[in-house]
Each structure stands twice: as structure tokens, then as C-alpha cells.
Amino acid sequence: MTETTPLIASPELNVEGFTRQYLRELTYTQGTTLERASTNDKYLALARTVRSYLMSRWNRTVTQQYHEPARAVAYLSAEFLLGRQLDNALIASGLEEIAAEGLAGLGLSLDELRAAEVEPGLGNGGLGRLAACFIDSLATMNIPAIGYGIRYEFGIFRQTFVDGRQVEEPDNWLDNGSPWEIARPEQEVEISFGGHTETTTVDGVEKTTWVPGWSVLALPYNYMVPGYLNGRVNTLRLWSARATHAFDLKIFNYGDYAEAVRAQTFAENITKVLYPEDSTPQGKELRLQQQYFFVAASLHDFVERVLEAGFDLHDLPERVAFQLNDTHPVIAIPELMRVLVDLKGLAWDEAWAITQKCFAYTCHTLLPEALEVWPVELMSRLLPRHMEIIYRINDEFLEQVRAKFGNDEMLVRRMSIIAEYPERAVRMAYLASVGTTKINGVAELHSQLLRDKVLNDFAAFAPEKFTNVTNGVTPRRFVRLANPGLSALITEAIGDGWVTDLSRLSELEPFADDAEFxxxxxxxxxxxxxxxxxxxxxxxxxxxxxxxxxxxxxxxxxxxxxxxxxxxxxxxxxxxxxxxxxxxxxxxxxxxxxxxxxxxxxxxxxxxxxxxxxxxxxxxxxxxxxxxxxxxxxxxxxxxxxxxxxxxxxxxxxxxxxxxxxxxxxxxxxxxxxxxxxxxxxxxxxxxxxxxxxxxxxxxxxxxxxxxxxxxxxxxxxxxxxxxxxxxxxxxxxxxxxxxxxxxxxxxxxxxxxxxxxxxxxxxxxxxxxxxxxxxxxxxxxxxxxxxxxxxxxxxxxFFSSDRSMQDYLDRIWHASPVPIEG
Ligand code: OX2
Missing domain, CATH: 3.40.50.2000 (Glycogen Phosphorylase B;)
Structure with a gap:
């Protein structure tokens, strides 16, 4: 690997090294002493100590990726329900015992400090937790991968009961500081909304540009996604909204300070709160803003920052697989078209071929009311250029439907991306079905029912697109960490290979007949x-x-x-x-x-x-x-x-x-x-x-x-x-x-x-x-x-390891390969 500056080594991987680093963090970052430190101080110092061990691996991963570009998976998800970070970082870095011993030497208890962490609840349930399991598995399997999502200031609400009835309270998970995120304000991206489009003809060629009405800044925060004991640390990039400086300035120049602050608040609202709906979308305008906000920022980030300068976008499908986690990020399809056609000057057909190849879509539901639909009125107002692009995608798609099935107008209406009743609206699951290379359900029965019922017309139109990938969960968090007793028993019986190859659990089978076991x-x-x-x-x-x-x-x-x-x-x-x-x-x-x-x-x-x-x-x-x-x-x-x-x-x-x-x-x-x-x-x-x-x-x-x-x-x-x-x-x-x-x-x-x-x-x-x-x-x-x-x-x-799920996605959808981290 070529490096111009040497990578700074991690603290020594032993109790002395750990303790020294811990006291350093407590002193220099928390600005306190062992005697004076609050539990939160002690927790934060611990988190930063563990983080410091992963930091050089993170740098190495990013550097290697830059020098040896390989096909990457970009997982686009409105939710990542991460759970606590410290425990996972401890096992991924092999520090669990060292930390326990080092802390004990200082009279501190690891278990007590662990309990001080507030989990980032940036998801509702299964869908968000699945995304978190998947990025864990990708890192552990050495796949170059990046997660893209939203840094909600308030995650899923805190539930309390009053007289047995649910009362919701805000989840202010950031209150005590979040040692696991690193802000990269210099990599902010401007995201626009509203306005109108203008079409001009230059040398006989029509060119459309979007003249937006307003914009906000997307600020990235990076989170480490450490692989299990393999030296790889992938990145999860969550976007947070801020007001644009230009906007501020204009208003300041008019001398309206109060208005400038209001603008700030307006912009920051976009990532203020996670919508607490699970499997039943509410169709709120702010939600569409959230979706476009994080998707546009993520595509921009990948195209302009991750890809090397001068990269030929015709080759984009060689370099990335964008996975759409349900319909929430599906606006990425017209957004990539806009980037390729309007901003990069590619011909429509070329751009469409690229777009279809880059995206794949996972559907997580069978309830018809859970399939997102956005009113045309709203879409046209918020994203006028995208609405035009969706119309064109739909026109061309319906032409193909007619060509394939004849002029069956009932069928055409059924398959149209635009619903006509009860109001004109964009069916996001249909847009996803048209604009992707693969569509998968999340268990055998579900994928079958998707083909036979929910998306049956699309399955008839393009059967080769449909596949299944049964969900999985990460054995690191949900067995190794959650169940230390069982983990030790399994390891004693069959060795520790099961942590990264869960199919090995089958070797336990004979022990079922062993009374002592x-x-x-x-x-x-x-x-x-x-x-x-x-x-x-x-x-x-x-x-x-x-x-x-x-x-x-x-x-x-x-x-x-x-x-x-x-x-x-x-x-x-x-x-x-x-x-x-x-x-x-x-x-x-x-x-x-x-x-x-x-x-x-x-x-x-x-x-x-x-x-x-x-x-x-x-x-x-x-x-x-x-x-x-x-x-x-x-x-x-x-x-x-x-x-x-x-x-x-x-x-x-x-x-x-x-x-x-x-x-x-x-x-x-x-x-x-x-x-x-x-x-x-x-x-x-x-x-x-x-x-x-x-x-x-x-x-x-x-x-x-x-x-x-x-x-x-x-x-x-x-x-x-x-x-x-x-x-x-x-x-x-x-x-x-x-x-x-x-x-x-x-x-x-x-x-x-x-x-x-x-x-x-x-x-x-x-x-x-x-x-x-x-x-x-x-x-x-x-x-x-x-x-x-x-x-x-x-x-x-x-079988239900998310490592197996990831392998299935790799084989059936993404076709990316492992890249071990050197050194
Ligand atoms: C959930 C599904 O309800 C659940 O069955 C599934 O296991 C999970 O996603 C992960 O695939 N919102 N949440 C889900 O679907 C939607 C929509």
C-alpha cells in the first residue's frame, strides 16, 4: 500500500497500553481526573479509548480503498437501529478482556460503564435493525461497503406508561455526547428543493435544468463499522441538516436576525426526528424531504468524493451496487438520472441503462397500505425535476408493457407508476421495480407472495428480476455479546469458528443427546x-x-x-x-x-x-x-x-x-x-x-x-x-x-x-x-x-446469520468480492 504519511499506530494491545490510553482520554479529552469523573465521563473516556484502537484500522481501510478501488456496496436506508456501540467495538477489536482488566486496575467496572451508554435508536424495528446487522456482516466479510442514512436528532420515542397507556417522550440520545461519531463539516453537500424547471434548446438538443427554490446543507457524520477481528473498519455515513450559509447571509444583509435564525430552524427540522411509523407510512411532506435529503447527499457523496477524480460514469455499475432498503430511498432512482443527464450530460438512454444496473430494491412488506405513495401535487412542488423524470420513465416503461402484452389498457393502468385514484400519486414500489436490476423479498414465503400477489404484473413483465434473500441477524451481537454463557459453551464444544461461520453450529447436533451438555x-x-x-x-x-x-x-x-x-x-x-x-x-x-x-x-x-x-x-x-x-x-x-x-x-x-x-x-x-x-x-x-x-x-x-x-x-x-x-x-x-x-x-x-x-x-x-x-x-x-x-x-x-444473507445478496444481486485489509 502506498502511503505518503505513516499511519499512526494504535495504543499497545495490552493492559498497560489500554490503561495509559484510558487515563489520557480522561485527562485530555474529558478534562477530569479519576476522582472527579462522573459515570458519563468515565464512559466517554472508555468509548474513546476503544475507538482509538479502531482508528488506525479505519484509516487503513479508507486508504486502501482509495488506492485499490473495488466494487462497493452502498446500503441506502432511512433507518439504522444500531444498538449500543461500545460492546460491539470491544469484541471487534479483541479488547474485551484487556479493557475489563485495565478498568478493574483503576477500580472501575466495565459492566457499569457499559450500562451508561444510551443506544442510538435510529430505527423503528426489524427494518432498521436488519440494516445494522447487514453492515456488521459486510465489514466482517471484508466487503467494501458504506451505509448511508439519516442522523436523526431524536430517534424512536421513549415509551412510558401512565395508567397503563402509552405516553411518548423525546429520545434525546445525543444529550450526553456521542463518542462514536465524527463530523466532517468540510464534506457538506448542498441539497435543493422546490422551484421550477427550464428547458432550452442548444444546437437542436433539448436540455432541462432545475431552478430550485430553496436548499439546505447536508453534514455527514461518520460512524465506524468494525469487522470482527479482521482489521477492516467500514463507514456508516449519516446526514444531518443545516441551513445554507448563503441563505443566512442574504437574510443577515437585510438585517433580519430573527428571520435568519428561523431559517436555520426550518432547515434543521429535516433531520430532527425519526418518523415513528413502522410498516405504515404517513405520507407527510417532511418525510419526503428527509428521503430526498439523505439520498441526494449520499449519491453526491459517492459520485464526487468516493469515486476518484475523472472517473468515467459509464462504468458506475462496475463500481457500486446501491441497495434500496424498502421504498424510503427510492427517490434515488430519478435523482441518479438527474445527475447523469442534467449535470453530467449523458444521453437519457445511456443514463437509464446505468441507473437500472446500479440499483436493487428490497421490499419488506405485504400490507398494501405499507407501500409508499406520494401525491403528484407534492412531488411536483418539492421535486419538480424529479417528477418530470418519473413521468418519462413511466411513459417509456408503459410503452414496453404495451409492446410485450398488447394494448391491455387495464393492465397498463394497473402497472403505471402513477396511480390515478384516489388521487394522482407516485407508487414508489413500482418506480423501484422499474428502475432496478433486482427486487427481493426477505423470506421464501414473502418473496413468493411478492411474485404472485403484490407485484405479480411486474413479475410477469420481468421474471428474472425477482429473487429472495432470507433475512439474518448478526451472531456477534445476538449470540456472542448477548449470550456469553452459551457462547462459551458452544466454543468449548466446537471451537470459536461459529462466530464468523454460523453454519458450524450444526456441529452441536450430537450434543443434544448429551445429558451433561x-x-x-x-x-x-x-x-x-x-x-x-x-x-x-x-x-x-x-x-x-x-x-x-x-x-x-x-x-x-x-x-x-x-x-x-x-x-x-x-x-x-x-x-x-x-x-x-x-x-x-x-x-x-x-x-x-x-x-x-x-x-x-x-x-x-x-x-x-x-x-x-x-x-x-x-x-x-x-x-x-x-x-x-x-x-x-x-x-x-x-x-x-x-x-x-x-x-x-x-x-x-x-x-x-x-x-x-x-x-x-x-x-x-x-x-x-x-x-x-x-x-x-x-x-x-x-x-x-x-x-x-x-x-x-x-x-x-x-x-x-x-x-x-x-x-x-x-x-x-x-x-x-x-x-x-x-x-x-x-x-x-x-x-x-x-x-x-x-x-x-x-x-x-x-x-x-x-x-x-x-x-x-x-x-x-x-x-x-x-x-x-x-x-x-x-x-x-x-x-x-x-x-x-x-x-x-x-x-x-x-442459516439465519446475516453473514449468510450477505453472501446471498453478493451472489444473487451485488456481485462484489471480499478485499482483505493488509497490515
Ligand atoms: C419489517 C417487516 O415487517 C419484518 O417482517 C421484517 O423482518 C423486517 O422488516 C426486516 O426485513 N417496515 N418494517 C418492516 O417492513 C417495513 C415496511
Missing amino acids: RRRFREIKRGNKDRLVTLLKNRDGIDIDPDTMLDVMVKRLHEYKRQLLKVLHVVSQYDRLKSGAIDPATTVHRTFVFGAKAAPGYQMAKEIIALINHVGARVNGDPVVSQALRVAFPANYNVTVAETLVPAADLSEQISLAGKEASGTGNMKFALNGALTVGTDDGANVEIRQLVGDENFFLFGLTEPEASAIQEAGYRPSSYYEQNPDLRRVLDLIASGEFSGGDRSVFEPIVSNLLHEDRFMVLADFQSYMDAQERVDTYYRDQEAWSRSAVLNVARTG
């Missing part, structure tokens, strides 16, 4: 429950009993995910214990743990949260019932909580209506940590069950074709109520005011919705779910059989 496995599970007991006690003041079965349902609150079905089960158990149908002394004791945030504007979801909390209070307060079951619903479920909760779980609830959950990724984390799943044939559950085997999975519920058939024939939920006395008792009990202090009106909307609409068929699956839960109880009584199944769940789910 199972005993140790149970001991670890029990230890993990103790850790959870401590966390819930300290964090939430919640008491749980580690000797009960831990039955966990954690995910966003959404009707399709069916937290309500879980509540019906709890209420049924409550009823049976109270009525004496089951004996609290002999039944299997369970703790039901819920974790879920509802989008602030999603009324029904918030009612369901209130119901869970009210049922929980009643159950926990009843002297008889609480002997056998308890409900715990810690507020503000997030990545940090998941890391303690997932390893402690016995039973994983994955109970969405078949055909609605695209994949799920929590389901994978639980199975990998040795929980058994009770689940429907939905999303990645299908693949989990195929891999672990029917005998190690509690399947229930309608299949997708069955559910669709019932819906088509006219689903009548009340008929289930009428025919099933157990179900009737449960719904009547909720309706009676049993869980609302006798007030029958409180949960009436929930009950009435179930009886008369029940869009996600909770009542249709009720009995099947109850039966599955009976099987769970029976099986759990046989702890040897249960732990054998649990071990087999671990041994057989190595």
Missing part, C-alpha cells in the same frame, strides 16, 4: 434469566420469577402481529385458574413478557397496549392466579433490552396471521438462543420450522392460502364466537369490565372490532393457538426433552 445448557438459560431478573428489577421495578417458563412476545405493536391473540391466551388462563378449571399448584408456571411500542397515531395499537397492561395488573394482583402466571410489560423495549431478554426466553411467540409478516428477525434471535417457537406458517417461521423440524417447533393456525380462501368467501369472525364457548368466555370477560374496574366501555372498541371485523383473523386462529399452548405446557414438563429441542434449535439455525 443439556444440563449445562439449562444452567446457562437459568443464569440468563437471573440477569433478566436484575435488569427488570433495576430498570422497571418489575419482579419476575426465574423459575417459571419465560414466554416472550417482543416486537412492534401492530394488529397483524396479533399481540391480541396472546392476550386472549392470557385471559383464558386467568379465567381457568380463577374458576378452578386448572390448579395453580400443578399447572406449568409462566411469565408472559411483552415488549412493544405503538406508533403514536395508531389508536387501536395503543388500546391494545392498555389492555395488556390492565390484564397484567389484574393477573399479577390476584393471589390465586399470580401463583401460576404473571405478566411483565417493561416499557420502552429496545435493542439493549433485547440483548438481555432474548437469551433468557424459553418460548418465542411468532404468531402473525400467515401471509402478513414479511420475515421477522426476532424469531431468528430467539431460536439461535435456544428458545422454542410457537408460531404460524408465516415469514421466516416457515424456514425456521423446516430447519429445526416439526418436533422442535409448535406450529398452529391457518396457512396463507387457507386464510385467503376464508377471506374471499367472506370471513365472519362472530361465527367463531358463537361456536366456541371458550372463546366466548374470554371475550365476554374482557367486555364485562373485568380488566377495567368494571367499566365496560374501556375495551369495547377492541372486542367489537374482533367480533365484527377482525382483519387479521385472531378469532379464526384462537382454538388452534390454545391447542398449541397445551402442547407447549405438556412438553415443558419434560425438561430433558425440552432442552434437547432447545439445543437442536441452536444447532439447526446457523
Whole structure:
């Protein structure tokens, strides 16, 4: 590698080197002493110390990339739900033990300082966490990759409960300083909006230019994405909005100071807050501004800064694969066209060929209402040039449709990127389907349903574009870090290769039949429950009993995910214990743990949260019932909580209506940590069950074709109520005011919705779910059989590593290769 200046070496990788660097950070950066330092001071000094070890690797990665350009993956995502950074940086750099020892030498506790980190909650749930897993895997697999996203000043809201109801508070994650980001203000990019376009003819050639109305600055903040012990540190670049200097100046010259400050605020609003909607977009103007803002900044950054000067943009597809994480970044397609045609002077057809080759699109949903659509009126006002480009893309595409399928105007209307009803609007998923080389779903069933239902016309038009990549999760965070006990046991049994090759877990298979191994496995599970007991006690003041079965349902609150079905089960158990149908002394004791945030504007979801909390209070307060079951619903479920909760779980609830959950990724984390799943044939559950085997999975519920058939024939939920006395008792009990202090009106909307609409068929699956839960109880009584199944769940789910997902993307979509970092 050619370097003009030598790279500064890291501090020595030993306890002395670490301690020296730590004290340096505490003294020179935090400006304090060990005696005076606050916990936050000590944490920040620790973070910076760890960071200093990764810094030279980061520089080396960037330098090598510059000198030896290779095809890179650019992952465009409006969300990166990173979780805490320190723990991951410690294991990636091999510093965990050194740090613990060094800190102990100074009388400090690593665990205590770890706990001081506030996680950056820059995502809603699965989609954002997936992006974080993917960039971790890419770095670990030595792939040149860059993540592009938004540095929200406020991430996902902090959830609290008041009288059992959700209240949202701002997540000011930046308050205590963020040691993991590095601002690069000198690399700011100006991003424009509004205005109009002008077309002129020069030498007989039409040329359109955009005359924007206003603009803001995009400031990049870099985050390290360290590979696991491989010397590579990739970059995550998150953009933050500022007012342009020119704008300021003009107003200052008019002497209107107040107006200048207002302009500043207006600009900064763009990256102020993460929209808390998950899987159901709200169509707000600011959201489109966010999307264009980060996408335009990222394309500019890649083209003007990452690519070397003089790079021939005809070769762009050789150098980059832009992955569109759902429809949020899809405005990148017309933006790249604008850059190539308007700014770089390429002919339209050339530019279109390049654009289509550079982009690929991942769809994460099957709910029609979750596919983003932007009113033409809004798009034309905010991005007039892009609207023109979209029209032209659409015209040419529809010509091809006619050429291929004849003049079927119904079909043409169905496939048009522009919807006509209920208002003229741009269908972003269609734009993505037209402007990309590949389209993938996130689990086998989901990809199949995308082809057969949601995007069936597009699949008929270009079948070769469609592919599947089943999601995965990073084993570094969700096994190695979250479950140190299990990690040590696995390593003792099969060596430590599994951390970067999770398929190796299959070597654990024989240990399922080893009684001593199972005993140790149970001991670890029990230890993990103790850790959870401590966390819930300290964090939430919640008491749980580690000797009960831990039955966990954690995910966003959404009707399709069916937290309500879980509540019906709890209420049924409550009823049976109270009525004496089951004996609290002999039944299997369970703790039901819920974790879920509802989008602030999603009324029904918030009612369901209130119901869970009210049922929980009643159950926990009843002297008889609480002997056998308890409900715990810690507020503000997030990545940090998941890391303690997932390893402690016995039973994983994955109970969405078949055909609605695209994949799920929590389901994978639980199975990998040795929980058994009770689940429907939905999303990645299908693949989990195929891999672990029917005998190690509690399947229930309608299949997708069955559910669709019932819906088509006219689903009548009340008929289930009428025919099933157990179900009737449960719904009547909720309706009676049993869980609302006798007030029958409180949960009436929930009950009435179930009886008369029940869009996600909770009542249709009720009995099947109850039966599955009976099987769970029976099986759990046989702890040897249960732990054998649990071990087999671990041994057989190595497939769900995000490393494997990345390999699939590389093989099927990106075609990029590893580049090891030298030195
Ligand atoms: C989620 C999906 O709901 C979930 O099934 C999937 O596992 C996850 O994405 C990662 O692929 N917003 N969030 C999702 O989809 C959308 C849209």
C-alpha cells in the first residue's frame, strides 16, 4: 500500500497500553481526573479509548480503498437501529478482556460503564435493525461497503406508561455526547428543493435544468463499522441538516436576525426526528424531504468524493451496487438520472441503462397500505425535476408493457407508476421495480407472495428480476455479546469458528443427546434469566420469577402481529385458574413478557397496549392466579433490552396471521438462543420450522392460502364466537369490565372490532393457538426433552446469520468480492 504519511499506530494491545490510553482520554479529552469523573465521563473516556484502537484500522481501510478501488456496496436506508456501540467495538477489536482488566486496575467496572451508554435508536424495528446487522456482516466479510442514512436528532420515542397507556417522550440520545461519531463539516453537500424547471434548446438538443427554490446543507457524520477481528473498519455515513450559509447571509444583509435564525430552524427540522411509523407510512411532506435529503447527499457523496477524480460514469455499475432498503430511498432512482443527464450530460438512454444496473430494491412488506405513495401535487412542488423524470420513465416503461402484452389498457393502468385514484400519486414500489436490476423479498414465503400477489404484473413483465434473500441477524451481537454463557459453551464444544461461520453450529447436533451438555445448557438459560431478573428489577421495578417458563412476545405493536391473540391466551388462563378449571399448584408456571411500542397515531395499537397492561395488573394482583402466571410489560423495549431478554426466553411467540409478516428477525434471535417457537406458517417461521423440524417447533393456525380462501368467501369472525364457548368466555370477560374496574366501555372498541371485523383473523386462529399452548405446557414438563429441542434449535439455525444473507445478496444481486485489509 502506498502511503505518503505513516499511519499512526494504535495504543499497545495490552493492559498497560489500554490503561495509559484510558487515563489520557480522561485527562485530555474529558478534562477530569479519576476522582472527579462522573459515570458519563468515565464512559466517554472508555468509548474513546476503544475507538482509538479502531482508528488506525479505519484509516487503513479508507486508504486502501482509495488506492485499490473495488466494487462497493452502498446500503441506502432511512433507518439504522444500531444498538449500543461500545460492546460491539470491544469484541471487534479483541479488547474485551484487556479493557475489563485495565478498568478493574483503576477500580472501575466495565459492566457499569457499559450500562451508561444510551443506544442510538435510529430505527423503528426489524427494518432498521436488519440494516445494522447487514453492515456488521459486510465489514466482517471484508466487503467494501458504506451505509448511508439519516442522523436523526431524536430517534424512536421513549415509551412510558401512565395508567397503563402509552405516553411518548423525546429520545434525546445525543444529550450526553456521542463518542462514536465524527463530523466532517468540510464534506457538506448542498441539497435543493422546490422551484421550477427550464428547458432550452442548444444546437437542436433539448436540455432541462432545475431552478430550485430553496436548499439546505447536508453534514455527514461518520460512524465506524468494525469487522470482527479482521482489521477492516467500514463507514456508516449519516446526514444531518443545516441551513445554507448563503441563505443566512442574504437574510443577515437585510438585517433580519430573527428571520435568519428561523431559517436555520426550518432547515434543521429535516433531520430532527425519526418518523415513528413502522410498516405504515404517513405520507407527510417532511418525510419526503428527509428521503430526498439523505439520498441526494449520499449519491453526491459517492459520485464526487468516493469515486476518484475523472472517473468515467459509464462504468458506475462496475463500481457500486446501491441497495434500496424498502421504498424510503427510492427517490434515488430519478435523482441518479438527474445527475447523469442534467449535470453530467449523458444521453437519457445511456443514463437509464446505468441507473437500472446500479440499483436493487428490497421490499419488506405485504400490507398494501405499507407501500409508499406520494401525491403528484407534492412531488411536483418539492421535486419538480424529479417528477418530470418519473413521468418519462413511466411513459417509456408503459410503452414496453404495451409492446410485450398488447394494448391491455387495464393492465397498463394497473402497472403505471402513477396511480390515478384516489388521487394522482407516485407508487414508489413500482418506480423501484422499474428502475432496478433486482427486487427481493426477505423470506421464501414473502418473496413468493411478492411474485404472485403484490407485484405479480411486474413479475410477469420481468421474471428474472425477482429473487429472495432470507433475512439474518448478526451472531456477534445476538449470540456472542448477548449470550456469553452459551457462547462459551458452544466454543468449548466446537471451537470459536461459529462466530464468523454460523453454519458450524450444526456441529452441536450430537450434543443434544448429551445429558451433561443439556444440563449445562439449562444452567446457562437459568443464569440468563437471573440477569433478566436484575435488569427488570433495576430498570422497571418489575419482579419476575426465574423459575417459571419465560414466554416472550417482543416486537412492534401492530394488529397483524396479533399481540391480541396472546392476550386472549392470557385471559383464558386467568379465567381457568380463577374458576378452578386448572390448579395453580400443578399447572406449568409462566411469565408472559411483552415488549412493544405503538406508533403514536395508531389508536387501536395503543388500546391494545392498555389492555395488556390492565390484564397484567389484574393477573399479577390476584393471589390465586399470580401463583401460576404473571405478566411483565417493561416499557420502552429496545435493542439493549433485547440483548438481555432474548437469551433468557424459553418460548418465542411468532404468531402473525400467515401471509402478513414479511420475515421477522426476532424469531431468528430467539431460536439461535435456544428458545422454542410457537408460531404460524408465516415469514421466516416457515424456514425456521423446516430447519429445526416439526418436533422442535409448535406450529398452529391457518396457512396463507387457507386464510385467503376464508377471506374471499367472506370471513365472519362472530361465527367463531358463537361456536366456541371458550372463546366466548374470554371475550365476554374482557367486555364485562373485568380488566377495567368494571367499566365496560374501556375495551369495547377492541372486542367489537374482533367480533365484527377482525382483519387479521385472531378469532379464526384462537382454538388452534390454545391447542398449541397445551402442547407447549405438556412438553415443558419434560425438561430433558425440552432442552434437547432447545439445543437442536441452536444447532439447526446457523442459516439465519446475516453473514449468510450477505453472501446471498453478493451472489444473487451485488456481485462484489471480499478485499482483505493488509497490515
Ligand atoms: C419489517 C417487516 O415487517 C419484518 O417482517 C421484517 O423482518 C423486517 O422488516 C426486516 O426485513 N417496515 N418494517 C418492516 O417492513 C417495513 C415496511
